[in-house]
Amino acid sequence: MTFMAKPKVRHPSLPKNSLGLTRRDYEGSMSTLCAGCGHDSITAAIIESCWGLALEPQNVVKLSGIGCSSKTTAYFVGGGHGFNSVHGRMPSIAMGANAANRDLTYIGVSGDGDTLSIGLGQFCHAIRRNLNMLYIIENNGVYGLTKGQFSASADVGTQAKKGEVNRQPPIDPVLLAMTLGAPFVARSFSGDKEQLVPLIQAGMRHRGFAIIDVLSPCVTFNDHEGSTKSYAYTREHYDAAVNADFIPFAREITADYSAGESLPVVLHDGSRIVLKKIAPGYDPTDRIAAMAQIQAGMQKQEFLTGMLYLGRGDREFHDLNDMPQRALNSIPYEQLTPGSRAMDKILARFR
Amino acid sequence: MQDRTNDFAIKIATVNGTGSASANTLLMKSIFRSGIPVMGKNYFPSNIQGLPTWYEIRVSHKGYVARSGNIDLMVAMNAETYARDVREVTSGGYLLYDSTWPRPTVFNRTDVTLLGVPLAQLCNESFDGLRTRILMKNICYAGVLAALLDLDLARIRELLAETYAKKQKLIDSNMRAIDLGYDYARKHFACPLPIKVAKLSQTAHHIMIDGNTAAGLGCVYAGATVAAWYPITPSTSLMDAFKGFADKWRVDPATGKKNFAFIQAEDELAAIGMVLGAAWNGARSFTATSGPGISLMGEFIGLAYYAEIPAVIFDIQRVGPSTGMPTRTQQCDVMSAAYASHGDTRHVLLLPRDPEECFYFARDAFDLAERLQTPVMVLSDLDIGMNDWMCPDLKWDDSYQPDRGKVLAVDEIAKLEKFYRYLDPDGDGIPYRTLPGAHPKGAYFTRGSGHNQHGGYTEDSVEYQIVLDRLVEKFNTAKTLVPKPVIDANPRVEIGLVAYGSSDGAVREARDMLQAQGIMTNYMRVRAFPFGEEVEQFLEQHRLLFIIDQNRDAQMRSLLTLETRVEKAKLRSLLHYSGLPISSEFIVTGVLAEVGTRARVVGVGA
Numbered sequence: 001m002t003f004m005a006k007p008k009v010r011h012p013s014l015p016k017n018s019l020g021l022t023r024r025d026y027e028g029s030m031s032t033l034c035a036g037c038g039h040d041s042i043t044a045a046i047i048e049s050c051w052g053l054a055l056e057p058q059n060v061v062k063l064s065g066i067g068c069s070s071k072t073t074a075y076f077v078g079g080g081h082g083f084n085s086v087h088g089r090m091p092s093i094a095m096g097a098n099a100a101n102r103d104l105t106y107i108g109v110s111g112d113g114d115t116l117s118i119g120l121g122q123f124c125h126a127i128r129r130n131l132n133m134l135y136i137i138e139n140n141g142v143y144g145l146t147k148g149q150f151s152a153s154a155d156v157g158t159q160a161k162k163g164e165v166n167r168q169p170p171i172d173p174v175l176l177a178m179t180l181g182a183p184f185v186a187r188s189f190s191g192d193k194e195q196l197v198p199l200i201q202a203g204m205r206h207r208g209f210a211i212i213d214v215l216s217p218c219v220t221f222n223d224h225e226g227s228t229k230s231y232a233y234t235r236e237h238y239d240a241a242v243n244a245d246f247i248p249f250a251r252e253i254t255a256d257y258s259a260g261e262s263l264p265v266v267l268h269d270g271s272r273i274v275l276k277k278i279a280p281g282y283d284p285t286d287r288i289a290a291m292a293q294i295q296a297g298m299q300k301q302e303f304l305t306g307m308l309y310l311g312r313g314d315r316e317f318h319d320l321n322d323m324p325q326r327a328l329n330s331i332p333y334e335q336l337t338p339g340s341r342a343m344d345k346i347l348a349r350f351r
Numbered sequence: 352m353q354d355r356t357n358d359f360a361i362k363i364a365t366v367n368g369t370g371s372a373s374a375n376t377l378l379m380k381s382i383f384r385s386g387i388p389v390m391g392k393n394y395f396p397s398n399i400q401g402l403p404t405w406y407e408i409r410v411s412h413k414g415y416v417a418r419s420g421n422i423d424l425m426v427a428m429n430a431e432t433y434a435r436d437v438r439e440v441t442s443g444g445y446l447l448y449d450s451t452w453p454r455p456t457v458f459n460r461t462d463v464t465l466l467g468v469p470l471a472q473l474c475n476e477s478f479d480g481l482r483t484r485i486l487m488k489n490i491c492y493a494g495v496l497a498a499l500l501d502l503d504l505a506r507i508r509e510l511l512a513e514t515y516a517k518k519q520k521l522i523d524s525n526m527r528a529i530d531l532g533y534d535y536a537r538k539h540f541a542c543p544l545p546i547k548v549a550k551l552s553q554t555a556h557h558i559m560i561d562g563n564t565a566a567g568l569g570c571v572y573a574g575a576t577v578a579a580w581y582p583i584t585p586s587t588s589l590m591d592a593f594k595g596f597a598d599k600w601r602v603d604p605a606t607g608k609k610n611f612a613f614i615q616a617e618d619e620l621a622a623i624g625m626v627l628g629a630a631w632n633g634a635r636s637f638t639a640t641s642g643p644g645i646s647l648m649g650e651f652i653g654l655a656y657y658a659e660i661p662a663v664i665f666d667i668q669r670v671g672p673s674t675g676m677p678t679r680t681q682q683c684d685v686m687s688a689a690y691a692s693h694g695d696t697r698h699v700l701l702l703p704r705d706p707e708e709c710f711y712f713a714r715d716a717f718d719l720a721e722r723l724q725t726p727v728m729v730l731s732d733l734d735i736g737m738n739d740w741m742c743p744d745l746k747w748d749d750s751y752q753p754d755r756g757k758v759l760a761v762d763e764i765a766k767l768e769k770f771y772r773y774l775d776p777d778g779d780g781i782p783y784r785t786l787p788g789a790h791p792k793g794a795y796f797t798r799g800s801g802h803n804q805h806g807g808y809t810e811d812s813v814e815y816q817i818v819l820d821r822l823v824e825k826f827n828t829a830k831t832l833v834p835k836p837v838i839d840a841n842p843r844v845e846i847g848l849v850a851y852g853s854s855d856g857a858v859r860e861a862r863d864m865l866q867a868q869g870i871m872t873n874y875m876r877v878r879a880f881p882f883g884e885e886v887e888q889f890l891e892q893h894r895l896l897f898i899i900d901q902n903r904d905a906q907m908r909s910l911l912t913l914e915t916r917v918e919k920a921k922l923r924s925l926l927h928y929s930g931l932p933i934s935s936e937f938i939v940t941g942v943l944a945e946v947g948t949r950a951r952v953v954g955v956g957a
């Protein structure tokens with residue numbers, strides 16, 4: 001079921017994508033987050049990404065758990081269905097929805113609390129099933145919505161606004177996802193739209209589970225001195241390992257990249273992601289080496305960002321389960337029921 | 352003992368994991384195939400090997416297939432339970448035991464006939480290998496019973512041939528074990544006993560099927576495409592059945608692809624989440640679980656109620672609280688299912704009485720869930736779910752079309768000025784919904800947080816209450832759509848029995864037994880919650896009501912008290928919560944204890 005969106009009449013100077021839609025057409029309702037919240041910047045990057053890819057809005061499905069971060073699915077692509085579920089359980093909703101209709105683009109937005117504490121199990125198992133979705137963690141090291149408790153991604157030594165110091169080691173979603181075999185793992189920063197937009201676009205086009213951990217400072221509870229996820233700290237300790245520029249197949253631009261520096265990777269839908277290696281020797285297709293580098297960075301308290309790992313040829317959920325190309329929810333009932341004629345055969349076993 | 356042809360019960364005490372299940376099935380099925388109504392119930396431990404297990408077979412030409420509460424013949428194969436097994440035999444009955452070893456001193460009843468057969472010795476002489484000898488000992492007692500009860504050996508041979516298909520050696524050895532027992536019994540006892548079977552023709556157009564298999568089949572027929580679950584006894588076999596049938600009937604012949612998703616979730620929280628995600632996206636989806644799973648699903652069930660998402664949940668009840676006795680039966684989730692989740696929530700429950708109803712209610716559950724846009728729980732139990740019940744052949748009407756409820760089609764959405772999710776344009780409390788991907792105008796935001804009738808976020812008291820009050824209207828509509836109670840009533844009778852689910856067979860037999868003593872009763876079998884007007888009227892029309900529950904806390908009685916106008920003072924409870932299926936004798940005793948002697952009651956009834 002697709003429907004070509006009719007372009008709304010807007011200011012004629014607003015640029016249009018190939019569907020004739022402007023960026024405005026990919027916006028949602030007004031954000032109610034704190035002014036300056038990193039999450040809002042990620043929302044803007046998602047809008048930019050969807051517009052750039054010219055996704056039909058109704059084919060975008062937005063899923064989330066509970067938290068300030070999870071609220072943001074209401075703030076982009078108003079023409080797509082959204083599902084703000086329960087705390088930590090978005091992956092299961094995404095799994096069911098995806099199983100019912102594989103033809104849509106699934107974007108999940110979660111928080112570090114939502115993913116790494118209450119939702120840790122579902123997050124891990126969504127990866128194991130290689131659910132075809134883009135999973136964005138808006139990671140601020142705290143529970144924003146419940147007013148600033150440490151989350152499981154808070155670094156040792158981080159100070160809460162009220163002065164308390166975290167002594168428990170963090171769970172890093174990137175390393176965890178790589179350990180579990182996620183085929184697409186990236187990290188970025190809410191304030192780095194240049195890096196974030198291509199990553200989001202690649203994640204949406206990628207077939208299988210794509211996760212982007214986006215460091216996203218909470219200006220209200222985690223943007224003070226002593227926090228390792230503040231704007232100031234993040235900018236200072238930011239090491240862009242691999243710059244990604246996503247170029248849809250249709251209009252590939254390679255001029256900006258000299259051969260020695262770029263590593264083009266073909267995505268499952270035929271489009272390509274071009275990875276620009278900044279850190280010498282970083283190979284995002286070598287999982288073990290990549291993990292070592294990420295960990296080495298962490299020891300120096302630096303976030304390695306960019307396209308950190310990209311596996312290839314992974315079979316996503318539907319392939320793994322021998323499911324048809326056709327969306328399950330579109331199969332006519334007549335093809336689903338064995339009908340009265342089969343009943344005799346079926347009952348023979350019970351006589 | 353007088354002649355009890357086709358009217359008796361036997362119980363077989365064994366150790367689980369020793370192959371007795373095949374012997375028991377063999378016995379039960381051979382009786383069924385001889386045209387005689389039969390009940391087979393398995394009482395097994397939560398363990399894989401080595402603990403006591405029992406199997407009860409009841410034969411009834413009158414078609415009573417509930418537990419009677421009496422045992423006419425005990426097959427005592429487990430020394431560990433000798434003491435209690437011998438105690439359970441009805442006076443004048445029989446006890447069959449392995450006489451390879453000296454007679455146990457606990458077999459000290461003079462009113463019970465002991466039948467000793469050296470089963471171990473017979474099998475040791477004829478078979479090699481420890482494992483084979485143990486297995487054959489069980490087949491051997493089936494042979495003894497064949498002689499004692501006058502079972503048809505040809506039927507047994509035929510069943511063995513079907514079970515072991517082309518493995519002629521297995522058929523031969525099993526048949527040899529049958530003959531060993533059979534010949535021994537014929538030689539040493541006066542066969543057959545007064546308890547015996549004689550061919551009838553009452554099982555034509557009937558099957559022996561368990562409720563989980565029937566429910567799983569119902570889901571395939573109803574067009575369910577997404578099944579998500581986490582293993583838990585006694586619900587697991589429902590999912591196994593669905594998968595088995597779907598693997599056969601749902602595979603595209605051209606591509607070999609499966610037109611269904613079968614997802615073993617990481618826990619019940621995820622299972623119900625998957626069901627909701629799929630249903631929200633337009634697939635018929637379901638899960639099966641038991642009490643502990645319902646507890647875990649609570650939060651999501653509340654979301655589904657409030658955000659109005661269809662879901663079908665089979666709860667195969669088992670003994671609680673907590674892990675309880677996972678392999679024993681109860682009806683103990685009535686309250687927790689009816690009000691599952693925090694906040695003001697109430698849910699539609701369907702209460703099947705047997706596997707046949709599990710099949711049809713599976714279909715109805717999907718129709719109701721989609722029509723009402725809400726979770727529907729089918730409350731079965733271990734007795735229905737895991738035991739084979741004699742049922743009329745399942746039938747499928749090819750004119751059936753699934754009721755997908757109020758889902759707007761693409762062209763309908765296109766014509767709208769604007770789509771609002773939670774309005775009530777038809778006055779039945781049920782809003783219209785749209786599916787993702789249909790049309791940008793149909794997009795809305797699904798949330799468990801406060802929302803107004805337009806689907807927008809709200810914390811406004813009035814807006815919030817409008818939606819909450821409409822949900823009450825929807826629940827009232829549900830009263831008119833759910834299966835009606837089955838009522839058997841005579842206006843002159845003042846005593847009413849109220850039961851539901853697996854108690855039905857025992858109640859029906861109990862009513863006949865009471866009538867034989869001059870006590871007339873009316874009967875209402877409740878088949879769903881919320882309760883409709885018929886339920887209200889039955890309750891109103893009776894002076895004295897017995898509510899029959901298989902739980903300690905009278906959960907159905909509580910629900911009736913809360914949700915109908917019934918006067919509490921006229922309600923009595925008959926509570927059976929031992930973990931075994933309720934028996935007719937239990938009900939008779941309970942009613943008699945309240946209404947007293949025959950003389951007192953005759954005036955009331957007919």
Ligand SMILES: Cc1ncc(C[n+]2csc(CCOP(=O)(O)OP(=O)(O)O)c2C)c(N)n1
Nearest residue numbers: 067068069087111112113114142143144145
């Ligand atoms: C079952 C349940 N427990 C607790 C809560 C309260 N709660 C709401 S949001 C939240 C934490 C959110 O943290 P995070 O996911 O990091 O999102 P952020 O607000 O930081 O973006 C908690 C604990 C809840 N909504 N549900």
Ligand code: SF4
Nearest residue numbers: 034037068144218219
């Ligand atoms: S509390 Fe923090 S995370 Fe929440 S909206 Fe405000 S800045 Fe953002």
Ligand SMILES: [Mg+2]
Nearest residue numbers: 111112140142
């Ligand atoms: Mg957070």
